[in-house]
Amino acid sequence: MxxxxxxxxxxxxxxxxxxxxxxxxxxxxxxxxxxxxxxxxxxxxxxxxxxxxxxxxxxxxxxxxxxxxxxxxxxxxxxxxxxxxxxxxxxxxxxxxxxxxxxxxxxxxxxxxxxxxxxxxxxxxxRYYSSILNVKKIISNDKTKRIIKIFDQENPLAAKKSGKPTKVVKNWMYANSIHMIDLVYLFGRGKIITVKKINKTNILKEGITSTIIYFDSGDVVFYNCIWNRPAPWCVQISTKKYFVELKPVEEISFLSKKKRNWNSFKKSNFDIKYKPGIYYLLSDVLKSKKNNLQDLRYSHKLMKLIKRIYFD
Known part of the structure; x- marks a missing residue:
């Protein structure tokens, strides 16, 4: 071969x-x-x-x-x-x-x-973190509505000091927040019907961007980004059956309706040995036929959502 x-x-x-x-x-x-x-x-x-x-x-x-x-x-x-x-x-x-x-x-x-x-x-x-893959398995059969909270943190001022070009810094929500905003589509089901901005900030100052995103499935996403202040990257998902927390995003803990004690998954060995997600992404793309990576149409749709959150 x-x-x-x-x-x-x-x-x-x-x-x-x-x-x-x-x-x-x-x-x-x-x-x-x-x-x-x-x-x-x-x-x-x-x-x-x-x-x-x-x-x-x-x-x-x-x-x-x-x-x-x-x-x-x-x-x-x-x-x-x-x-x-x-x-x-x-x-x-x-x-x-x-x-x-x-x-x-x-x-x-x-x-x-x-x-x-x-x-x-x-x-x-x-999308290929072992933690994210496990979350998808946990909640995949739960058809109840999801309440999703995404906590983002970005520091374009530090990027500017490190020598990043001005145009990249001014578009930092595309350059780096795209990581976390992608999870809106990964966990939210159906089509977005409303993007409601609660608070907007100048990303080159200290502040917070807060947005509520409604899907036609009934899922709701609360997206918050802390700018130029310390904060964790964190995701919480609540359904009738589960409460799942990724804090940090590489680690997972969850509660189920049947068992009230916390459960957790350790990082996979591949996510410890290498940059998380890379092994599983390459495993997927090296398949001879279909893979689960996103295409340019999805990338454009994701950029459009970022625009709606930060510019419209």
Missing amino acids: DKIKIAFVGTGYMANEYARVLTNEFKNQTQLVGAINRSSNSIKKFIKKYKVLKSYTKLKEMMESSNPDIVIVSVNELSTLKILKILSNYKCKCLIEKPVGINFEESKQILKLNNNNFTPLICLNR
């Missing part, structure tokens, strides 16, 4: 996380055939560490020479559109680190790149 050929656009932190899992856990079914990055020092280390067949300086050359089955894109948010315009001309699966575009307007341009050959898949790795 032929190995699945994988190439990398970008060789920074996230690329290393994916490559580490691939070389340790999937080396018998994958081959790392190429990589490209603006930093020659970064790519030299990457090629050597993960035994990638070849480094490239031009993306088109890499695609035509290495002919990868999967391309992992983990680049600066400001470069995503340019990269995807090139990749959309090739037949391959494309794993794209979120956000797919710097803001809602750019996501509209990226959505137009969809075609029959190009298969873009969005790397929303929190």
